[in-house]
Amino acid sequence: MLAEIRRYKKIPRIDLSESTGISRATVTTITADLLKEGLIEEVRSETPEKDLRRGRPKVDLKIRGAAHHVVGIKIANKSLSTVLHDFEGIQIADHEVALEESVFEADALADEVSKAIEGLTSTAGLSAEEVSGVGVGIAGTVDALQGFVYWSPSLHQRNVELGQVLEDRLGVPVFLDNDANLVAVAERAFGLAKENSDFIVITIESGVGMGIVIGNELYRGNRGCGAELGHTKVQLDGALCRCGQRGCLEAYVADYALLREAGISGRHKSVSKVEDLLSAARDGDSVAKSIVDRAGRMFAMGLANIVNIFDPELIILSGEQMHSDHLYASEVIDAMRNSVVHIDKPGPEVVIHKWGDLMWARGAAAFALDEVSEIAITGHRENAQ
């Protein structure tokens, strides 16, 4: 209910009943409780006068922004991005911290996170105690319900109870998840999937990530390690991947894969940045073009496999790096469409969403908002951490 009000920003009770499928009487009872607890508030409706006369209600409900504050944080390679949101979901402050290392002991990472949050809250003139929950996005394999990290490129150790470590340090509830999952949460909360209950988000950064939303819920798999699109195999005994296996999609489309190919060519042997290779391809260099084109065709194949499995209504190709244009190209989307099972009904909508680097952190904040709302209403958290 809170999530629904938050999504609409302002909504009359009668529309809330319609959008949730809950009876008007029950909506009235529940919202009375939420009003009493100060989680929501009534505001004057902005419905035009003439509609009011036709029996439209005079007040809307909205989330009371000051009820809670949450922090969203993305642990990236050599940086921490943080955002502060009020309970309405409005972003109040953001703060970015550069890190000297990219791989940490859990305690040292907790120190950095704690410092970053202090920096953020002091920017906003808030004390750290006024934060009700912290959402954390991290690359790697994460069991979100347990706050458990099987492995992450940001941690020296495997099998770290990072959620607990952070919670002990910060003294507030911490909600941890894989970063691509949190982009899916962000797309649902304030991105391009506000109206979609089922969709797939694919992120292209140093790796290929995926978030799956089915029936309004993130699908996380049994151990929290599904949605590994980057390590689905596109070639039997294919190119070596950084994960140690062969033929993974990432081994054909990631930056390192393109540079590996460039290293073979006499002409591009000294290319050290993917941007340079892409620019050579755009300028018509045949070898560079061959390298970049194959990455696109392999990516189309990986995308097609997702469509053949999920038949989603919407796929969002979501990322902050502008230089992945070659993977978002219309030729790639067309190749994907040519590789899926054909029926006489159009396939999924594919949209490209390029955003600033705060999207990851905003997804973590949206996750924290959902979980803090759950705690505010039920008194306990959904996850078992």
Place this chain on the structure above:
Amino acid sequence: MLAEIRRYKKIPRIDLSESTGISRATVTTITADLLKEGLIEEVRSETPEKDLRRGRPKVDLKIRGAAHHVVGIKIANKSLSTVLHDFEGIQIADHEVALEESVFEADALADEVSKAIEGLTSTAGLSAEEVSGVGVGIAGTVDALQGFVYWSPSLHQRNVELGQVLEDRLGVPVFLDNDANLVAVAERAFGLAKENSDFIVITIESGVGMGIVIGNELYRGNRGCGAELGHTKVQLDGALCRCGQRGCLEAYVADYALLREAGISGRHKSVSKVEDLLSAARDGDSVAKSIVDRAGRMFAMGLANIVNIFDPELIILSGEQMHSDHLYASEVIDAMRNSVVHIDKPGPEVVIHKWGDLMWARGAAAFALDEVSEIAITGHRENAQ
């Protein structure tokens, strides 16, 4: 609630409250209605005397078998398998009909289905009017909620409202779905997934099918054409598939794919049955072995992609054909396990379920039971047909 009672066969109210998470008071109210409508009945508990003294209830609830009868039917290549189940889910009769053709006009297919059901009900001494619903499984791409067949190897036309055609002919509600989806329903209802809310069923027959169950629900995709594992691509620009595209999993593991390879080899040029090729491989023939081994490795790759995407707790390799042993082999399962993302927690359980050819039809009956239960309780069907 009915499905839960059906799954347990007999269950006291108190356990029903626990297994459904519905309060005891509500369970009492709901089951009182079900008793009044004659959908369930009370039977003497089989709980041992000593447990009864410890306050265990004296009566169990069970489905009243005579309340409804449903038919399940599988439209196969040149045959129709049908089963008759009572409302408890007990199989009362089965009936198989050979067909002279394998591809039909919708009306002609409806004739055959109608005749097969008459044969089935007369075997059981029932009139066709005593059937409350018919579940139908058919190969192809099906929008189950609409009873709409985009295409099927059993139909000359594409885009057929087969559910409606059958319903007009039979005069009872018809519930149509893709046959592999119905195997997943069967595994959940009376197979190896009775206790699993999330699992994947993979069927290997002339093609490779898949059924996805998430949160106790079949996942059917947006247009009803997801779960197309057989047409996920395992090789860029790979072997030609019967679907017209290249590199599909089926183009490497289906019978026709193995025979295509055999046709290249001088030694096996005249082999016309896969069984002969498999037997040659078992006898150590190196070419036959090379053909069969690659099929296994490609199948392992397709399976690994499913694990990397869904991280399921259970995969059931389900089929009636004994000759697909090479795809169920432990080397194949091991190869799959070596190709998934590794974390320090065991991967999915993989079980092999070989069954008689009535499994398809029983899945269709289980689907009909669920839908007839829905109608009995709510007065309308879930789907929009």
